Amino acid sequence: MPLSEQSNSHSAFNHIRIVLVNTSHPGNIGATARAMKNMGLSKLTLVDPEQFPSPVATGRAVAAVDILERAEVVPTLEDAVRDCGLVIGASARVRRIPWPLLTPMETAVKVADESRLNQVALVFGREDSGLTNEELQLCHFHVHIAADEQYSSLNLAAAVMVISYEVRMELLRRAAQTAPARVVDAQAIVDGVDWDVPKATGQQLENFYTHLEQVMVDLNFHDPDNPRLLMMRMRRLFGRIRPDQMEISILRGLLSHVDMLKERADRGISVDQQRQEKRAAKKDTDTAE
Numbered sequence: 001m002p003l004s005e006q007s008n009s010h011s012a013f014n015h016i017r018i019v020l021v022n023t024s025h026p027g028n029i030g031a032t033a034r035a036m037k038n039m040g041l042s043k044l045t046l047v048d049p050e051q052f053p054s055p056v057a058t059g060r061a062v063a064a065v066d067i068l069e070r071a072e073v074v075p076t077l078e079d080a081v082r083d084c085g086l087v088i089g090a091s092a093r094v095r096r097i098p099w100p101l102l103t104p105m106e107t108a109v110k111v112a113d114e115s116r117l118n119q120v121a122l123v124f125g126r127e128d129s130g131l132t133n134e135e136l137q138l139c140h141f142h143v144h145i146a147a148d149e150q151y152s153s154l155n156l157a158a159a160v161m162v163i164s165y166e167v168r169m170e171l172l173r174r175a176a177q178t179a180p181a182r183v184v185d186a187q188a189i190v191d192g193v194d195w196d197v198p199k200a201t202g203q204q205l206e207n208f209y210t211h212l213e214q215v216m217v218d219l220n221f222h223d224p225d226n227p228r229l230l231m232m233r234m235r236r237l238f239g240r241i242r243p244d245q246m247e248i249s250i251l252r253g254l255l256s257h258v259d260m261l262k263e264r265a266d267r268g269i270s271v272d273q274q275r276q277e278k279r280a281a282k283k284d285t286d287t288a289e
């Protein structure tokens with residue numbers, strides 16, 4: 001039975017997507033679909049591809065056209081990773097911004113650990129210029145394939161193949177180990193610990209960063225006209241911690257209370273008055289619905 005059809009790994013495979021950002025050569029899209037199918041992966045997301053659909057892509061996909069037919073096309077990387085709890089970006093150059101960096105093998109271990117509970121995105125950049133700093137900041141980790149330093153930039157589909165192969169090898173290794181309790185367990189394993197709550201998704205993190213930035217501006221802690229690297233550093237901090245959905249909801253609650261504190265100060269009202277107003281407003285919306 002193919003690994004992708006075995007029940008325990010099935011959800012892992014279904015939760016992994018390959019994301020290609022702004023690809024210029026349709027041939028690379030086709031070759032990526034083929035590499036994915038060889039490695040048992042099937043979910044392809046294309047961010048603003050230059051030419052798609054394309055007969056060139058179809059030709060290069062050979063028997064993997066089904067992956068092209070089901071490919072999702074979205075305008076931005078943010079859209080592609082909106083629902084993902086783990087996002088790993090492949091980068092040919094590593095020192096642009098220091099960020100948690102994995103080898104392909106470490107990537108495979110993380111993907112295998114977390115793909116049962118979380119949607120996972122493996123992100124690959126443009127042929128000519130890779131991923132932008134903003135796109136790299138949407139990733140929790142970066143992965144670098146240690147190719148020869150004289151020429152370390154792989155062809156896009158070749159880079160997809162190397163990472164997908166490692167992921168497959170890790171999933172095969174785990175399927176071969178008979179540890180049913182762990183295999184049927186729906187939970188993610190994070191750093192060797194069985195986790196109870198899914199990771200915050202890309203969308204939840206983006207909403208959190210927007211809220212955090214707004215509160216920091218309101219507190220005059222952050223000057224949007226002189227932002228320096230504050231938000232980048234915040235993104236890197238929370239990206240490193242990788243909060244789960246419960247933790248993000250606690251942090252959002254805390255930020256909302258800072259909003260309320262500011263409102264009380266601005267309007268000179270008491271906690272009780274504010275509470276009453278909120279209750280009344282809630283009653284209004286409840287009856288309007």
Ligand code: SAH
Binds near residue numbers: 093127143155156
């Ligand atoms: N010239 C670009 C490289 C583009 S190659 C640059 O210097 O950034 C297209 C994509 O393939 C890259 O964005 C990256 O996602 C992937 N890739 C190529 N070589 C890689 C490597 N050595 N390690 C990790 N990813 C690589």
